[in-house]
Amino acid sequence: xxxxxxxxxxxxxxxxxxxxxxxxxxxxxxxxxxxxxxxxxxxxxxxxxxxxxxxxxxxxxxxxxxxxxxxxxxxxxxxxxxxxxxxxxxxxxxxxxxxxxxxxxxxxxxxxxxxxxxxxxxxxxxxxxxxxxxxxxxxxxxxxxxxxxxxxxxxxxxxxxxxxxxxxxxxxxxxxxxxxxxxxxxxxxxxxxxxxxxxxxxxxxxxxxxxxxxxxxxxxxxxxxxxxxxxxxxxxxxxxxxxxxxxxxxxxxxxxxxxxxxxxxxxxxxxxxxxxxxxxxxxxxxxxxxxxxxxxxxxxxxxxxxxxxxxxxxxxxxxxxxxxxxxxxxx
Amino acid sequence: xxxxxxxxxxxxxxxxxxxxxxxxxxxxxxxxxxxxxxxxxxxxxxxxxxxxxxxxxxxxxxxxxxxxxxxxxxxxxxxxxxxxxxxxxxxxxxxxxxxxxxxxxxxxxxxxxxxxxxxxxxxxxxxxxxxxxxxxxxxxxxxxxxxxxxxxxxxxxxxxxxxxxxxxxxxxxxxxxxxxxxxxxxxxxxxxxxxxxxxxxxxxxxxxxxxxxxxxxxxxxxxxxxxxxxxxxxxxxxxxxxxxxxxxxxxxxxxxxxxxxxxxxxxxxxxxxxxxxxxxxxxxxxxxxxxxxxxxxxxxxxxxxxxxxxxxxxxxxxxxxxxxxxxxxxx
Numbered sequence: 045x046x047x048x049x050x051x052x053x054x055x056x057x058x059x060x061x062x063x064x065x066x067x068x069x070x071x072x073x074x075x076x077x078x079x080x081x082x083x084x085x086x087x088x089x090x091x092x093x094x095x096x097x098x099x100x101x102x103x104x105x106x107x108x109x110x111x112x113x114x115x116x117x118x119x120x121x122x123x124x125x126x127x128x129x130x131x132x133x134x135x136x137x138x139x140x141x142x143x144x145x146x147x148x149x150x151x152x153x154x155x156x157x158x159x160x161x162x163x164x165x166x167x168x169x170x171x172x173x174x175x176x177x178x179x180x181x182x183x184x185x186x187x188x189x190x191x192x193x194x195x196x197x198x199x200x201x202x203x204x205x206x207x208x209x210x211x212x213x214x215x216x217x218x219x220x221x222x223x224x225x226x227x228x229x230x231x232x233x234x235x236x237x238x239x240x241x242x243x244x245x246x247x248x249x250x251x252x253x254x255x256x257x258x259x260x261x262x263x264x265x266x267x268x269x270x271x272x273x274x275x276x277x278x279x280x281x282x283x284x285x286x287x288x289x290x291x292x293x294x295x296x297x298x299x300x301x302x303x304x305x306x307x308x309x310x311x312x313x314x315x316x317x318x319x320x321x322x323x324x325x326x327x328x329x330x331x332x333x334x335x336x337x338x339x340x341x342x343x344x345x346x347x348x349x350x351x352x353x354x355x356x357x358x359x360x361x362x363x364x365x366x367x368x369x370x371x372x373x374x375x
Numbered sequence: 376x377x378x379x380x381x382x383x384x385x386x387x388x389x390x391x392x393x394x395x396x397x398x399x400x401x402x403x404x405x406x407x408x409x410x411x412x413x414x415x416x417x418x419x420x421x422x423x424x425x426x427x428x429x430x431x432x433x434x435x436x437x438x439x440x441x442x443x444x445x446x447x448x449x450x451x452x453x454x455x456x457x458x459x460x461x462x463x464x465x466x467x468x469x470x471x472x473x474x475x476x477x478x479x480x481x482x483x484x485x486x487x488x489x490x491x492x493x494x495x496x497x498x499x500x501x502x503x504x505x506x507x508x509x510x511x512x513x514x515x516x517x518x519x520x521x522x523x524x525x526x527x528x529x530x531x532x533x534x535x536x537x538x539x540x541x542x543x544x545x546x547x548x549x550x551x552x553x554x555x556x557x558x559x560x561x562x563x564x565x566x567x568x569x570x571x572x573x574x575x576x577x578x579x580x581x582x583x584x585x586x587x588x589x590x591x592x593x594x595x596x597x598x599x600x601x602x603x604x605x606x607x608x609x610x611x612x613x614x615x616x617x618x619x620x621x622x623x624x625x626x627x628x629x630x631x632x633x634x635x636x637x638x639x640x641x642x643x644x645x646x647x648x649x650x651x652x653x654x655x656x657x658x659x660x661x662x663x664x665x666x667x668x669x670x671x672x673x674x675x676x677x678x679x680x681x682x683x684x685x686x687x688x689x690x691x692x693x694x695x696x697x698x699x700x701x702x703x704x705x706x
Binding site: 094263266270285286287288291294297298299300301302303304305306307308309310311312313314315316317318321 | 594597601616617618619622625628629630631632633634635636637638639640641642643644645646647648649652
């Protein structure tokens with residue numbers, strides 16, 4: 045039998061444990077070209093909120109009654125594909141379940157970094173690291189000497205953005221919530237400066253931390269933090285819109301200070317980034333990220349939950365802020 | 376004696392006639408490298424509001440007591456420059472005055488299109504036409520078949536944007552205020568569709584006029600019109616932020632629906648454009664625009680006021696919407 049976590053009702057806002065159920069289903073039979081993967085780790089992403097929401101998004105919402113959409117990594121235990129062999133490790137859209145039957149189209153890549161922990165394929169060598177790397181370089185276009193400001197600076201994406209920007213010769217400033225995360229930004233992720241948005245006047249702190257303005261703002265939150273950042277943009281600044289984590293509900297649609305005047309006066313650019321538009325660069329990016337991980341220039345934190353039973357509450361817990369590092373579920 | 380229009384007090388919001396005065400000053404003596412220009416036409420721009428405002432902008436504000444900053448076009452009537460000869464026509468930063476003493480740095484270009492009206496150097500062959508052309512092509516990046524939506528579609532910049540987008544193979548949709556301007560968009564500026572923002576439900580009208588979404592939104596207004604447009608952006612859309620004319624006051628800073636989610640879900644881009652960053656392409660652009668004007672593919676309207684005495688109220692009148700076409704002052 046295969047244990048699965050399915051979506052049983054559509055939440056308003058962030059999905060809670062009661063929106064999911066664990067079910068047991070018989071093993072499916074493999075069709076031509078398919079593989080069976082025994083998942084070793086399941087991923088938990090902030091973006092899952094959007095995948096579940098019945099609103100405009102970049103993919104169709106997860107259907108009620110179906111296995112929760114998720115990236116996972118595991119070993120091939122049965123193969124009817126000429127391209128994939130028994131015993132190989134792959135990462136892909138295998139869902140929140142113990143075993144997956146997958147077509148080639150569901151596979152993101154073969155995991156070849158066997159010297160590194162398998163779970164990294166879901167984090168710093170997966171969607172988080174690749175998002176950080178490609179969104180920063182392709183949309184943010186950082187130049188040596190630029191001030192790169194990162195929101196959720198200690199998070200799975202943000203911490204990689206800060207470190208990569210530093211490797212590219214930028215001055216890095218992180219925004220995080222609380223003294224612990226700020227300390228982590230400075231000591232662990234080597235930001236040049238870090239701001240606690242929960243303490244003091246963020247506008248004044250930003251001005252002090254970014255005396256020449258902000259050349260690249262890598263934004264994972266939107267909301268009040270971003271509102272404080274826009275007036276500090278430097279001429280020609282680039283804003284990477286990578287997430288809107290601070291806004292838990294878009295119905296009714298929230299308002300904020302208008303951005304048009306900032307963009308005009310600063311000749312600045314705001315642009316949305318979704319990793320699924322950039323899958324052609326995914327493997328090359330992982331190769332680069334793995335080199336940085338091996339050399340110790342790119343560090344990461346993981347928050348590892350145990351067993352499929354951890355799935356239902358895993359996303360809600362992420363939005364409660366209880367994880368420190370990339371949240372994955374070990375099976 | 377030289378008659379000048381000077382700024383005598385700083386307005387809040389749009390400058391009114393009482394913020395200016397006409398004065399007579401003696402002719403200045405030419406220094407080495409300088410020229411004396413007899414202005415034939417003075418320009419009146421919506422952007423002057425920003426040049427006057429004592430707020431963050433892309434240039435230092437016009438000082439109280441000084442000649443109003445303006446582009447003008449005229450004939451060289453005295454020259455101590457090796458590069459410019461008596462009798463040549465030039466356009467540049469000559470100010471709201473009858474005669475200007477100018478350094479080479481104030482000259483934008485020599486007017487060589489002597490077969491066309493001189494006043495065009497302030498409009499369709501000047502800052503308006505060049506802004507339309509360069510902002511559309513460099514920031515909007517229209518592709519044949521794209522839907523290009525233009526606000527202030529019948530205005531000096533907007534009407535050129537619509538026509539140029541059409542020449543580049545796009546489907547063009549204009550937004551304008553009132554039945555007259557809508558009719559003008561369709562008949563004169565050859566938009567494929569035109570929307571009256573003063574009549575009916577703009578969201579529904581936009582959906583009908585842009586069934587495949589908006590690939591390029593060329594925005595001169597911001598505010599409620601733009602708020603209705605953002606939800607209609609197509610995947611990969613480009614928003615050219617060229618002006619914020621609908622917002623007459625940024626103190627207190629106005630709010631509106633947040634744009635981040637639209638930019639993320641649509642992987643769209645918003646970017647500010649200020650012509651002064653693109654002066655290296657100015658002359659090449661004028662050459663192209665003049666070709667289109669000569670062939671009748673690019674038409675324009677002018678609103679010509681008479682004499683320096685028209686200056687003080689000229690900008691306020693522009694914001695009252697009393698002009699039809701590019702407003703210039705003939706001396």
